[in-house]
Amino acid sequence: MTHPHTIHTISSGWEFKQHHDPDDPDAAPPKIAEWLPVDHLPSEVHTELQRHGKIPDPHVGLNELEVRWVGEQAWIYRTTFPTPPEVTTVSSTAKAELVFKGLDTFATVTLNGEVILRSDNMFVEHRVDVGRLLLSFPAESENNLEIIFEPARRRGLELVAAHPEHDFIVHQTEVSRGPVRKAQCHWGWDWGPIILTCGPWKPAQLEVWTVRVEDVRAEYAVDLSGGREAPTVEVAVSATILGAEAMDFLEVEVWFGGEVVVQFRGYKDDEDKDNDDVNIPAAEETPPWTYTSPKFTIPDPQLWYPRGYGPANLYELRLRAISAPTTDKSAAAVLAETHQTIGFRTVELVQEKDTPAGGQSFYLRINAIPIFSGGSCWIPADTSLATLTPARYRAWIALLAAGNQNMIRVWGGGVYESDEFYAACDELGVLVWQDFMFACASYPTYPEYLASVETEARQNVRRLRSHPSLVIWCGNNEDYQIVERYGLEYRYEEDKDPEGWLGTNWPGRFIYEELLPRVVREEMKGMGGGQVVYHPGSPWGNGTSTTLKVDANVGDIHQWNIWHGEMRPYQQLPQMGGRFVSEFGMEGYPHLDTIDRFLVGGEGSRDRYPGSRTMDFHNKAVGHERRLLTYLGENFRIKYDMKGFAHLTQVMQADAVSWAYRGWRRQWGTQQNDGKVSRGCGGVLVWQLNDCWPTVSWAVVDYYLVKKPAYYAIKRALAPLAVGVVRKFHDWTTRPADELWKRDTGHVDLREAVRDVVFDVWVASARLEPVQGLVVIRFISAETGEDEGQTIEEEVTVLPNGTTEVFSGLRYEGADEKLKHVLDRGYVVIHASLLVGGEEVASDTSWPDPIKYLDFADRGVKVKYLEKDLVEVSAEKPVKGFVFAERQGVTVSNNGFDVMPREKAKQVRITRDDGADMGELAWTFVGQ
Structure with a gap:
């Protein structure tokens, strides 16, 4: 007797408590000795304890310290479930399997008193045949399922001690994380707390089946020889069928736009098939049966494109294993089926020698289109992964996409994310750079x-592998930098013996340059030429440099000589780029509403001031006090009240990322004298998009999905058409002393910034066709708000998918005359606008540095509500860093912007979630 594949979710009826080992005489009495109900699975022990009032919220105040003990203890979960009737039917051929999608991390599972599984890897799914145990247990009884979770830190230390042959080198945290396959950031990071979680962090279920379909792949090739407008796509479907002897045929369908575009049946033999059906080879005598269809073409194929370059077209592949024991088709029964979203596209990582710029390019080419990858790095979105919902994942990716970003990098110290995460990326055209889960360590290879x-x-x-958004698999995050820092053995060209690497003091090379690329190659085999890229590490420079000593001309780089390292001025970022900048960042405070949520007492907290105990505790970056104040002191008049200080850090963060994205995107595609386009910088990914708890960090959006001004700065810099203006930077604080006189920089002529105003203007485009535009440049007195000198207007033909230089090294001629007046009058703000068809589509502003020298009194700012949720902002004099105070549930269409006199007033749309406070938003600007 056959049964369809059914899934019984085991999500309710669970309970948990602290596990006490009766065989350990030294074990302390448990703090949580009683069984407590679990809300539902997935589950994580900290969340459950907080729900029952047994621990305080780890995200508030210093409570992280109060809950550290939880991660040092063992915990036990248990539930009961009935045996499904289809298992106990006398004539049943059904198999019963317990499936654990994810157990965090050291887990022992027993069913009806018998150990059925021992797990030590958070990232692995387990499938256990339990049919025998279910049938041997009394049918009228409930089956008893228990999971004991041991503390990861203790087990990690035991593994370190058990493998003295390996020199564990672990950065950011203690050594115990090195041999443990668990989210590495659970040991704490420089943006997150130490919360060593445990529990069934993904669903558990009982599957009963006669036939099961697995390992489905749509092997495809895209032919663009006829142009992108007329591609051809050839596909072959393969799958592994368990229990195939019980089925009669396999039905294959490809859907697009709600309609079937391809449909056929595959039979196990040559009998009883229609003339239109596609034949398949005969089944093997022993299961499982590997099915491979003949190649077929997709009619009028619609390719998948990244955001900004075309539609993210998606197809659905459906496979059904069908039993049809009679000629009556109405008697057919579906025994198993799978649905898989797919998209057709080509992808190449272009690393070509580039003579004009030196070194090698590093950029993606998708469907034969060079792609500038502008986006963010991603960390786990919560300290408790079990609390993340599909809606929350989608909100994050939608927010990223709305900010003109087209790539997200899943960082190697977190987790392989939920299916919903990648589905959202597929639908919204967001490219995924996916690290394997290794970060900042020398890992073992026993x-x-x-x-x-x-x-x-x-x-x-x-x-x-079926997600078209996933284009890069990367071996690790910053593990090659461990090699350089400690001088570990790495001879890329001379040593090509993988087995020999295991005997060196850096055996991790075997993982990144043999094991992982082999797995990617084998699992992606036949899935289209160049469907995914493998990159050994981030950063990594093709074996010539691992970019601890930054090589800007090879591979990808992490640029941390801003903030970390040399702490160079962020105005120098355009000269600090590389062929692909996969990490860089600047810290900034979240909005006050978020700060008040993690301060004990909220707005009335005694710690509601910059540098308080709680504020320092919620900033895990080493040396953040010195770094924040250094950057603020160099650039702004520091305010020490919470509102003013938070705002200045936000403006500073927005300025830094703006310098980076504008400057590095400018290097994306410039036309050379021979007419060729030089791809200087192929992508920019800020560290980081998100937070895992309410904190002060490099995130451009906080834990509650409240956007900082830096988010909007990136949005403006990555607009389909963006104009940029930048003046020569005068650095008073970090440049070397005069080589002739060896003078201290305190004796430089500060009027140089007024006298020597030299600037560049350019237009960056993601459009695939030329655009006719008009660039308008105004010079505005920072003191009076009056236009100084002649407005410049320049007609431009904007180069498609690249950068058009409008002016380079242009001098503001009014500078010398202005020196006759007070110094403030000599400072001009340079404002550039791009008009297309008479409408302004982009603007940018170049301010004299440092901002702290300017007097922002009497700006004449007006904020006018045109409608309940539409605000107009104008000013009589130049305004720097106008910021609305956003909060959870209340967002704005633009923020952190500059306001210029006599320009069209800024209109900002306010969006409020249901139930959100309908009051007016507070606002401020630099020098208010």
Whole structure:
């Protein structure tokens, strides 16, 4: 007797408590000895304890310290469930499997008193045949399922001690994380707390089946020889069928736009098939049966494009294993089916020698279009991953996409994200750079560890390979920098013996340059030429440099000589780029509403001031006090009240990312004298998009999805058409002393910034066709608000998918005359606008540095509500860093902008979630 594949979710009826080992005489009495109900699975022990009032909210005040004990203890979860009737039917051929999508991390699972599973890898799914145990247990009884979770830190230290042959080098945290396959940031990071979670962090379910379909892949090739407007797509579908002897045929359908575009049946033999059906080879004598269809073409194929370059077209592949024991088709029964979203596109990582710029290019070409990858790095969105919902994932990706970003990098110290995360990226055209889960360490390679890593890698590559958004698999985050810092053995060209690498003092090379690329190659085999890229690490420079000593001309780089390292002025960022900047960042405070939510007492907290105990505790970056104040002191008149200080850090962060995105995008595609386009910088990814708790960090959007001004700065810099203006930077604080006189920089002529006003103007475009535009440049007195000198207007033909230089090294001629007046009058703000068809589509402003020298009194700012949710902002004099105070549930269409006199007033749309406070938004600007 056959049964359809059914899934019984085991999500309710769970309870948990602290586990006490009766065989350990030294064990302390448990703090949580009683069984407490679990709300539902997925679950994580900290969340459950907080829900029951047993621990305080770890995100508030210093409570992280109060809950550290939780991660040092063992915990037990248990539930009961009935045996499904289809398992106990006498004639049943059904199999019963318990499936655990994810157990965090060291877990022992028992069913009806018998150990059925021991797990030590958070990233691995487990499938256990339990049919025998279910049938041997009394049918009228409930089955008893228990999971004991041991503390990850203790087990990690035991593994370190057990493998003295390996020199564990672990940055950011203690050494115990090195041999543990768990989210590395759970040990704490420079933006997140130490919260060592445990629990069934993904769903658990009982699957009963006679036939099961797995390992489905749509192998495809895209032919663009006829142009992107007329591609051809050839596809072959393969799958593994377990229990295939019980089915009669496999039905394959490809859907697009709600309609079937391809449909056929595959039979196990040559009998009883229609003439239109596609034949498949005969089944093997022993299961599982590997099915491979003949190649077929997609009619009128619609390709998948990244955001900003075309539509993100998606297809759906459906497979059904069908039993049809009679000629009556109405008697057919579906025994198993799978649905898989797919998209057709080509992808190449272009690393070509580039003579004009030196070195090698590093950019993506998708569907034969060079792509500038502008986006963000992603960390886990919560300290408790079990609380993340599909809606929350989608909100994050929608927010990223709305900010003109087209790439997100899933960082290697977190997790392989939920299916909903990648589905949202597919739908919204967001490219995914996916790290394998290794970060900032020298990892071991003993056999059991390598076996676990290979299982983890195969499962996750297989799970995610159909997503067209996922274009890069990357071996690790910053592990190659460990090699450089400690002088570990790495001879890229001379040593090509993978087995020999295991005997060096850096065996991790075996993981990143042999094991992981082999897994990607094998799991992606046949899935289209160049469907995914493998990159050994981030940063990594093709073996010539791992970019600890930054090589801007090879591979990708992490630029941390801003904030970290040399702490160079952020105005120098345009000269600090590379072929692909996959990390850089500047810290900024969140809005006051978020700060008040993590201060004990909220707005009335005694710690509601910059540098308080709680504020310092919620900033995990080493040396943040010195770094924040240094950058603020160099650029702004510092305010020490919470509102003023938070605002200045936000404006500073927005300024820094603006300098980076504008300057590096400018290097994306410039036309050379020979007519060729030089791809100097292929992408920019800010560290970081998001937070895992309410904190002060480099995130451009805080834990509650409230956007900082830096988010809008990126949005403006990555607009489809963006104008840029920048003047020569006069650095008073960090430049070397005069080589002739060896003078202290305190004796420089500060009037130089007024006298020597030299600037560039350019237009960056993501359009795939030329655009006719008009660039208008105004010079506005910072003191009076009056226009100084002649307005410049220049007609331009904007180069498609690249950068058009409008002016380079142009001098403001009114500077010398202005020196006759007070110094403030000599400062001019340069404002550039781009008009297309008479409408302004982009603008940019160049302010004299440092801002702290300017007097922002009497700006004449007016904020007028045109409608309940539409605000108009204008000013009589130049305004720097106008910021609305956003909060959860209340967002604005633009923020952190400058306001110029006699320009069209800024109109800002306010969006409020249901139930959000309808009051007016507070606002401020620099020098208010």
